Amino acid sequence: MSDVTQLSGQMARTGFSLPKLGRFRGLVNGALGIGLLLVLWWIGGWIVETSDDLFAFADFAPVPTLSRLWEMLMDGEVVAMSGPSLMRVGLGLFYAIVIGVPVGIMIGRMKRLNEVANVPFQFLRMISPLSWMPIAVMAFATWDGAIIFLIGMAAVWPILFSTAGGVRRIDPAWLKVARNLGANPLHMLFSVILPAIAVDVLSGIRLALGVAWVVLVPAEYLGVTSGLGYAINDARDTLEYDRLAATVVVIGVIGFALDALAGQLIRKFNWVRSDWH
C-alpha cells in the first residue's frame, strides 16, 4: 500500500512537472505566448476564410499578412511609414516632458499650488485627447502640428502626475542636508531633486509613451498622408487587408520595443537597492 503511494508520489513529482528552464525561462515563456497568439490568429483566419460571409477578408490571416510584411520590410515601406509616426510621437512626448516635468516639480514642491491645480488638472486629464481634435485642427496651421498637439495632450498627464508624486516622496532630510552643505537652488534641482525623482519621471514617460502610441493612430487619420495611422486608413480604402494587418503588426512590434526600451532606462536609473538599510 505504502509502496503504491510512494510510487504515485514519485510519478507526480517526476512525470508531471514542467522542465526547469533556468535562465531561458523568460525567453521560452515569451515564445510560448507569441506561439499561442499566432495559433489564435490562425484559427481566426481559418474561420474567416471558410465563412461564406467573411471570406473576402481572408488576407487578415497570418500567412498572407506575414508574407506581405516581409515584402514591406524588404522594399522599405515599413521604415517609410514608421518614420513620420515615430517623429510625431517623439515630438509630442518631448513637449509633454518639457511641460510635464517642471510643472510636476512645482506642484510636488508647493502644496498650495497643488491644491489649486488639482481640480483643473484632473478635469483636463479625464478629457479624451481625441476630443481636442476639432480644436487642434483649427488652432494649428499644419496637420502635423495638430497631431503632435494631440499626442502631447495625451502624454503630459502621466508625466506630470508621476513627477509630482516623486517630488512629494523625496526625503525632506535630503533637502535639509543639501541646504546645510551650501546648495543653491540649482544644486538642489540637479544634484538632489532630479536624481531622486529620475525613476518616477521615467515611469511617467513610460506610461505616456504607451498612451501616445495608442493616440497616434487615430490622430493620423487626420489629413496627413504619411505614418502608420494613414497607412491603415489607406489599406482599408484600397481593400489591401494583408497590408492593413501587416501595419497592425508593425504598430504592435514598435510599441512593444519602445516600452521595453523605457523599461531598460528605468532599470538603469533606478537607485533603489533591495538591501537598503
Add this chain to the structure above:
Amino acid sequence: MAVTRMKDQTPSQPSEGQVQEPAHPRVLIGAHVAVKGLSHSYRKADGHVLEDMDFEIHQGEVVALLGRSGCGKSTLLHMLAGLTHPSEGQVVINGNVVEHPSPKWVMMFQAPSLYPWMTVAQNAGLGLKFTRRGYEIAKRVPEVLDLVDLGAFANRNAQELSGGQQQRVALARSLAPRPEMLLLDEPFSALDAFTRRSLQQDVRKIAKDLGLTLVIVTHDVGEAVRMADRVLVLKANPGRIAEDTQIALTEEERGGGTDAFAREHARLMGIYAEVAEMGNAPTENDFTRLSE
C-alpha cells in the same frame, strides 16, 4: 552585538582604543558662538519654546545640550546652524550674526541621509561641490574618508554600508568642507550600543584633533559625559538653560569603567533628574535605559 560589530568593522579600521595620528591639518580656529537674548515661539499664541537664552561656546569646545524630549534643544541647534530663525535675539558666530545655513557650521542628523544614487566618495564630496570647491574633491575626499576609517569604501554605493558606516560617511561629508563647527542632533541614537560608543569616541577625537567646536544635542547622560567638555542642561516649558556644568575627565577616563567616570555620570544624572523634575534623586540603575 558581536555580529553588528563585525559588520561595522572595516578592513582599515583600527582596534578600539588604538591611537591614530591625525591625517589632517589642524584647523586652528574653531567657531566661537555667542547666543544673545534668544527666545523662540512657533506661533505667538503658543508661548515660548525657548526663553532668555544667553550663553557662549568657546573655540574648540565640545558642548552637550542635554534635556528631555520637547525641551527645545533640537530647535536651538537648528538656530545655531542657521536653519531656523529665532523669534527674538540672535546667534553670533565669530562675530557675525547667523542668518543662513553655512558649510562652515555643519549639522548632522539622527539619520545619515546619504544620497542613495551616489557612491560613498560622491556623498562625501558634496559639500565641496556645492561651495564651488570641486577642484579640492580629488584630494580632500580620500583624506576625510580615511579619517572616518572608510577609505576602502570610496567607490561603494552608500546603500551597501551598515548604519554605523553610513553615519561615518555623513561625518566625512560634514568634515570635507573644513567646517569650524559641527552640530550633532542625536546622531548616534539609531545605532547599536557598540557602534555608538566607538563613534562617540571617534567624533570627539576628530573634533579635538582638528580644533573644531562641537555641539551635541542629546538626552543620553552617558553620551554627554563621554563626549562633552561642558554640558548645558535644559528644562522644558519654556526651554531654558537650567544648569551649565563642566565635565572634568581626562580622555582616558571618558572611555568609561573608571570611578571618575561613574562619579561624573552620577553627578550629571542627579542634575538632569532634578531639572527634568523626575522626583526623588535617582540611583544609577534608574537611568540605565536613558543613558544607553
